[in-house]
Each structure stands twice: as structure tokens, then as C-alpha cells.
Amino acid sequence: MAPHDRLTTAFPRTLPAERSAPLLEVENLDVFYGANRVVTDVGFALGRGKSLALIGESGSGKSTIARTVLRLLPGSARASGRVSFDGQEILDLPERRFRPLRGRAIGFVPQDPGNALNPVRTIGAQALEAAALADARDPRTARGLILETFAQVGLDNPQRVIDSYPHQLSGGMLQRVLIGLAVLPRPLLLVADEPTSALDVTIQKRILDLLSRLQHDLDISLLLITHDLAIAAERADSIVVLKDGAVQEAGSTAAVFASPTSLYAKKLHADVPALNPHRYAALRDPGVRRLAEAGQAPKITVSNVTKTFEVDGKELTAVNDVSFSVASGTTHALVGESGSGKTTTIRLLLGLEQPERGTITVAGETITGRTRRSMQAAWRHLQLVYQNPFTSLDPSWTVERLVREPLDRFGIGTKAERADWVRAALVDVGLGAHLVGRRPQALSGGQRQRVAIARALVLRPDVIVLDEPTSALDVSVQADIVAVLLELQAKLGLTYVFVSHDLALVRQLAHTVSVMRHGRIVEHGTVAEIFENPREPYTVALLQSIPSGAAAPIRTRQPRPAVPVAALGQEQIA
Structure with missing residues (x-):
């Protein structure tokens, strides 16, 4: 056989007569x-x-x-x-x-x-x-x-x-x-x-x-x-x-x-x-207006950046001659499949890796070529929200300590001022002061990610890097987090770099997009340009993969x- x-x-074998049951x-x-x-x-x-x-x-x-x-x-x-x-x-x-x-x-x-x-x-x-x-x-x-x-x-x-x-x-x-x-x-x-x-x-x-x-x-x-x-x-x-x-x-x-x-x-x-690509159009409008302002220097500039690694004795180019800029107060999305170079790019942007070639500037400061010690001042204005709120927060710490820790690390303010700033950051992300004594295990997934955003926000940074910040969350919770992020951007003029493989979410949240493949940017433009008139077959394939409900x-x-x-x-x- x-x-x-x-x-x-x-x-x-199923008999035809049985199929009605x-x-x-x-x-x-x-x-x-x-x-x-x-x-x-x-x-x-x-x-x-x-x-x-x-x-x-x-x-x-x-x-x-x-x-x-x-x-x-x-x-x-x-x-x-x-x-x-x-x-x-x-x-x-x-x-x-x-x-x-x-x-x-x-x-x-x-x-x-x-x-x-x-x-x-x-x-x-x-x-x-x-x-x-x-x-x-x-x-x-x-x-x-x-x-x-x-x-x-x-x-x-x-x-x-x-x-x-x-x-x-x-x-x-x-x-x-x-x-x-x-x-x-x-x-x-x-x-x-x-x-x-x-x-x-x-x-x-x-x-x-x-x-x-x-x-x-x-x-x-x-x-x-x-x-x-x-x-x-x-x-x-x-x-x-x-x-x-x-x-x-x-x-x-x-x-x-x-x-x-x-x-x-x-x-x-x-x-x-x-199913609702334009749901947050009103919240995105301030960023659209900032994008249209002429003569404004970009908040972030990435120029001809290349990064290689050695894997099993062979040289692997993870990021290959990547360039893009992000206007102040807008959201720029990096999209692509796993292995496209998105994560390496944001590690370079955060100064956690150094490129072999190219330069990166944030708010006029050069990030490339700096030591970890000299990056401390830059990190105050450049924060990261991790992908998974279930693993990014220390389970033994209270919400107050988690959000306050960046203030402690940078020695900012008095004890009373830090407590006030922690509560203000929690209010900004829609969390009440009654949660300050809780630990992560006593919070829902959405509450944990709001805590992670508050932790990044408490230093009042210029730029926040969002690494798949909602991929571990249900769509209903995700919608609440997206609304919080856009409300904060409209209120505080924050600049976001948003890393995601979810193009439908990118369309709701971002203003500009870079599509990455095999370490290169294959297409770049505004959300409208990329989603309504993609030029590259790879971009078309990504867009066709979005569930439509049909x-x-x-x-x-x-x-x-x-x-x-x-x-x-x-x-x-x-």
C-alpha cells in the first residue's frame, strides 16, 4: 500500500446519507x-x-x-x-x-x-x-x-x-x-x-x-x-x-x-x-498637516546605512544602503516580512548597534559613531515600546516603579515630582492612579501595554520607536492602544517610528511608509501613495495579503x- x-x-468513508447530520x-x-x-x-x-x-x-x-x-x-x-x-x-x-x-x-x-x-x-x-x-x-x-x-x-x-x-x-x-x-x-x-x-x-x-x-x-x-x-x-x-x-x-x-x-x-x-482603514483619520490630521509644512527639518534622518553580521562564518548584510527621513510629529512605518531588516534598522536608530557605513541623526544629533555612555543623553529623548507587554515589564515591580524607573535612572526631579509625573503619564495613556500599586500579573494585556507606553512617555521624549506594539493584543485592545498613541501624538507632537507586519494597521496609524525586503528599502512614500498606487510587485503582494472579509x-x-x-x-x- x-x-x-x-x-x-x-x-x-463517510456515506452520503450521513452527511446531513x-x-x-x-x-x-x-x-x-x-x-x-x-x-x-x-x-x-x-x-x-x-x-x-x-x-x-x-x-x-x-x-x-x-x-x-x-x-x-x-x-x-x-x-x-x-x-x-x-x-x-x-x-x-x-x-x-x-x-x-x-x-x-x-x-x-x-x-x-x-x-x-x-x-x-x-x-x-x-x-x-x-x-x-x-x-x-x-x-x-x-x-x-x-x-x-x-x-x-x-x-x-x-x-x-x-x-x-x-x-x-x-x-x-x-x-x-x-x-x-x-x-x-x-x-x-x-x-x-x-x-x-x-x-x-x-x-x-x-x-x-x-x-x-x-x-x-x-x-x-x-x-x-x-x-x-x-x-x-x-x-x-x-x-x-x-x-x-x-x-x-x-x-x-x-x-x-x-x-x-x-x-x-x-x-x-x-x-x-x-475593514476600517480611515477610522482614525481625524486623529492623524495633525500629522498630515505637519508632513505638508515646507522647510521643516526632519526629526529623523537615516542616510545610506549598511549593517552586516557574520553568521556561520559567512557575512550577512542585514541592512543594505537604507535611507529615509521622518518629519517631526508624524509616524513613519517600516514594514516587511521577518528577516527584511526592520529590527536591525531600529536597533541602529536606537544606537544599540553601529553601522559599517552611513549616518543617523535624531533631532539634529548624530547617533552613529557614539559610545554607549555618550548615548545616555540621547536615550532620554529617544524611547522604545517593546512588542510584548507580557515579557517587557518586570513582574516583581509595581506599576509606579515601572513607570518611574526612567526618571530614577536619569536623576530627574524630586521624589514628589517623580510621583506626580508618573501619575500624569498614566493619565495620558488612560490609566487611573489606583493602579500604581499593582504588579503586571494583575493587569490585562491592554493595561500592560499602556503601562509600557507611559514608561516611555514619562521622560517626555521627542521620538518613540514602536516595535510591533500591538501584535500580542486582541483587535479590540489594539484599537484602544492605537487611539491612545494618536491622541498623544496630536497632543504632544510626538514622532513615531512604527515597526509592523500588519499593513492594515499601518494604514490606520502611519503617515509615511518604507517597505523593506532583504535589507533594502524597495518602496517609500506616503500611506496614500503606497496603498493606492504601489509600484513594486513585492508591495502589491503584501497588500493583497491583507484580510478583506471577502x-x-x-x-x-x-x-x-x-x-x-x-x-x-x-x-x-x-
């Missing part, structure tokens, strides 16, 4: 963590070969519902109600009877491949476990099955992937590995929990295209968990909107997306950058028994 034949015969039914589901009810009376049905998206912000119960379906709730949790899979009640099924379903009949694609894969075992060693679920226990047959499946999910060199450890592969490659492992046993249901939240926009599109292609060509049902309504609208047949563990709205994607009826669904729609085109589904996985050629999913 050929390896791919196992993929088509691992489970009984839902594959997954959830009724009156309640889930408790201890005494706290986190899911309340949730119900939905997912048809065979169909897709359903659970959407909502963090804490809405999406992942808890998925873990309930997978029977992966922690021991302290208890669930009641009814969950039926393929006609069988599974909520009260003994673990020994449910275990054969998990992985074989119900596949799972987790959110973070970095945590889902064992870092000290090769991909091949971990893939053998998935092959065993497809009844490929002979090592030679299993290896052939793994190689074929990895090729089918778009991994160019499957043998190299098998021999690699997780840290040797990119995020997009790791996510394809997880999808390959999940579909290898040919499950009936695939649960994908935020499978693209940490990926570049182009990689995100490829992964979502791949999931959609596999779902339709293999007749797999897809339960997609996401906080992005635009992604859900593109990829799902039906949508369930959740808030605080309860269903706010449910129905066909077309109906919910076009005419949401609940206030929460309407808010989610309004908070998606791709249903993704999918080929006509073939009956499950007639389509082997081998029908998915690499050219179909590249």
Missing part, C-alpha cells in the same frame, strides 16, 4: 474553573466538510470551548451540557475510549509552534508519533508518509525539515509542520487555535490558504478560533461570536459579517483595521473518498 493510500483509508454538535455547554463559570450555555453545530469560526477577544471562552471538544481541560475544570462528535456523545466518555479519537479523528493545530514542539527532539522524531496515529508503524512506511505529507503542506525540502530541530526553522515553516502533523492521520475534524496570530501577513495568508485547501480537498471540517473578524469572514461558513463565555451572535458568515446585530459584534467589526476563493469540493492527499501538489499551496 502506498503511503498516501493510508491517508485515505485510515477512517471509515452535523459532525460536531455542542449544546448547553457550561464550563467551570473551580467556582468560576467561564463558558455559559454555548451551543453550535458544525457540518461535515464545513468550517465554523469561534471569534472574540481574550477571555471570551474560545480556547476553553476548543479544549472541551479535545477533552484537554485541566483537572480543576468541569464541563456540563452535551458535546457530540460523529454521532457519539464525548463529554462523559471515559478517557481511555476518547484517547483513540484525539489526533486520529480530531486533529489540533495550536497557536504557538514554538511551545507545541519539543525543542530537544528533531521534527522527524516528533512526526513519527503522528505517523503512528495513521497506523504507519513500519519505520520505512512512516518516513515515506511524513515526507509526502510535508511536501503536500508546502515545505520545500521535507528531508531537511525532518532532520531539523524546531529552532532551525522559521515560524511559517513550523506552522506548516504542525498542520502536516495534524492532517497526516486524515482526521474528520481539525481544530485550529489562532494558527496565524504570530506570523507575517504574507505567511498568514499562505497558512490560511493551506488550511482552506486541505479542508475542502480532504473534506475535513474546520473549527477555527480567531479574534479577527476579517479572517473569520474569509475562511468560515458560519460564525459564533463570544464574549465573557456567552454567545453574542451566531449564524452564517455572510449574515453576521454584513449585518451584525449585537453591540459586541458591531464593535468587533469596527475594531478590525482591514470569502476566499476555493475550488469545488470533491467527495472525500475520491480525493487522496497526494492530489494536493506543492504548486497548489505555495
Whole structure:
């Protein structure tokens, strides 16, 4: 038997008469963590070969519902109600009877491949476990099955992937590995929990295209968990909107997306950058006017900067002859895929790295060629907001100490003055003084990022570098942070350098854009110029990857028994 034949015969073929019955039914589901009810009376049905998206912000119960379906709730949790899979009640099924379903009949694609894969075992060693679920226990047959499946999910060199450890592969490659492992046993249901939240926009599109292609060509049902309504609208047949563990709205994607009826669904729609590109036009207007002012010296000038590193004995040019300028009181965005040179560029701008060639000036001061000690004065006026508020704040410090620390470091003001400035900075970012005694673990993700912004703001800098400041946040929280940043810019005349792979967010926030690829700037201009009339094919590809909410085109589904996985050629999913 050929390896791919196992993929088509691992489970009984679905009879046409059975297709009218839902594959997954959830009724009156309640889930408790201890005494706290986190899911309340949730119900939905997912048809065979169909897709359903659970959407909502963090804490809405999406992942808890998925873990309930997978029977992966922690021991302290208890669930009641009814969950039926393929006609069988599974909520009260003994673990020994449910275990054969998990992985074989119900596949799972987790959110973070970095945590889902064992870092000290090769991909091949971990893939053998998935092959065993497809009844490929002979090592030679299993290896052939793994190689074929990895090729089918778009991994160019499957043998190299098998021999690699997780840290040797990119995020997009790791996510394809997880999808390959999940579909290898040919499950009936695939649960994908935020499978693209940490990926570049182009990689995100490829992964979502791949999931959609596999779902339709293999007749797999897809339960997609996401906080992005635009992604859900593109990829799902039906949508369930959740808030605080309860269903706010449910129905066909077309109906919910076009005419949401609940206030929460309407808010989610309004908070998606791709669906509301001009939402913050009024807040951006002061920057637009400053950009149009003639004769104004740029706040930031980057001229012909080049930076190289030595990697494995070879010279790698991370930034290659990069030049751009930023007008005072405006936002300049650096966009591009991972490895494009964005992070190295901002490290050069912050004086954390020195270029081999070129110069950088901020507010008339030259940054390049200075020692770390001589950079101290410059850093008072040049601050950074990190990507992840969950790791950038010391968990043992209070909010007051976190925000005050830059003042302490520079020896600015008296003790009483510092306390006043801390409270003023917190007010500026929309946080009350009652939070000063709390530690980061007692704050939400949005509150933590506001603290990080207040910490950067307390020194009253001229320039703030924003390194993917909302990528770890839900779209609703992200919208609040964007509004705060633009309000502060309008009020204080701040200059931002905004690093992001989210072009929809860039369109809302920035005034000018530099598109980077392989260390070079391939296109530069105003937001209107770049988004409305891009010249470079690479820029066009980035823009086309933005989720629009329009249903993704999918080929006509073939009956499950007639389509082997081998029908998915690499050219179909590249």
C-alpha cells in the first residue's frame, strides 16, 4: 500500500446519507474553573466538510470551548451540557475510549509552534508519533508518509525539515509542520487555535490558504478560533461570536459579517483595521498637516546605512544602503516580512548597534559613531515600546516603579515630582492612579501595554520607536492602544517610528511608509501613495495579503473518498 493510500483509508468513508447530520454538535455547554463559570450555555453545530469560526477577544471562552471538544481541560475544570462528535456523545466518555479519537479523528493545530514542539527532539522524531496515529508503524512506511505529507503542506525540502530541530526553522515553516502533523492521520475534524496570530501577513495568508485547501480537498471540517473578524469572514461558513463565555451572535458568515446585530459584534467589526482603514483619520490630521509644512527639518534622518553580521562564518548584510527621513510629529512605518531588516534598522536608530557605513541623526544629533555612555543623553529623548507587554515589564515591580524607573535612572526631579509625573503619564495613556500599586500579573494585556507606553512617555521624549506594539493584543485592545498613541501624538507632537507586519494597521496609524525586503528599502512614500498606487510587485503582494472579509476563493469540493492527499501538489499551496 502506498503511503498516501493510508491517508485515505485510515477512517471509515463517510456515506452520503450521513452527511446531513452535523459532525460536531455542542449544546448547553457550561464550563467551570473551580467556582468560576467561564463558558455559559454555548451551543453550535458544525457540518461535515464545513468550517465554523469561534471569534472574540481574550477571555471570551474560545480556547476553553476548543479544549472541551479535545477533552484537554485541566483537572480543576468541569464541563456540563452535551458535546457530540460523529454521532457519539464525548463529554462523559471515559478517557481511555476518547484517547483513540484525539489526533486520529480530531486533529489540533495550536497557536504557538514554538511551545507545541519539543525543542530537544528533531521534527522527524516528533512526526513519527503522528505517523503512528495513521497506523504507519513500519519505520520505512512512516518516513515515506511524513515526507509526502510535508511536501503536500508546502515545505520545500521535507528531508531537511525532518532532520531539523524546531529552532532551525522559521515560524511559517513550523506552522506548516504542525498542520502536516495534524492532517497526516486524515482526521474528520481539525481544530485550529489562532494558527496565524504570530506570523507575517504574507505567511498568514499562505497558512490560511493551506488550511482552506486541505479542508475542502480532504473534506475535513474546520473549527477555527480567531479574534479577527476579517479572517473569520474569509475562511468560515458560519460564525459564533463570544464574549465573557456567552454567545453574542451566531449564524452564517455572510449574515453576521454584513449585518451584525449585537453591540459586541458591531464593535468587533469596527475594531478590525482591514475593514476600517480611515477610522482614525481625524486623529492623524495633525500629522498630515505637519508632513505638508515646507522647510521643516526632519526629526529623523537615516542616510545610506549598511549593517552586516557574520553568521556561520559567512557575512550577512542585514541592512543594505537604507535611507529615509521622518518629519517631526508624524509616524513613519517600516514594514516587511521577518528577516527584511526592520529590527536591525531600529536597533541602529536606537544606537544599540553601529553601522559599517552611513549616518543617523535624531533631532539634529548624530547617533552613529557614539559610545554607549555618550548615548545616555540621547536615550532620554529617544524611547522604545517593546512588542510584548507580557515579557517587557518586570513582574516583581509595581506599576509606579515601572513607570518611574526612567526618571530614577536619569536623576530627574524630586521624589514628589517623580510621583506626580508618573501619575500624569498614566493619565495620558488612560490609566487611573489606583493602579500604581499593582504588579503586571494583575493587569490585562491592554493595561500592560499602556503601562509600557507611559514608561516611555514619562521622560517626555521627542521620538518613540514602536516595535510591533500591538501584535500580542486582541483587535479590540489594539484599537484602544492605537487611539491612545494618536491622541498623544496630536497632543504632544510626538514622532513615531512604527515597526509592523500588519499593513492594515499601518494604514490606520502611519503617515509615511518604507517597505523593506532583504535589507533594502524597495518602496517609500506616503500611506496614500503606497496603498493606492504601489509600484513594486513585492508591495502589491503584501497588500493583497491583507484580510478583506471577502470569502476566499476555493475550488469545488470533491467527495472525500475520491480525493487522496497526494492530489494536493506543492504548486497548489505555495
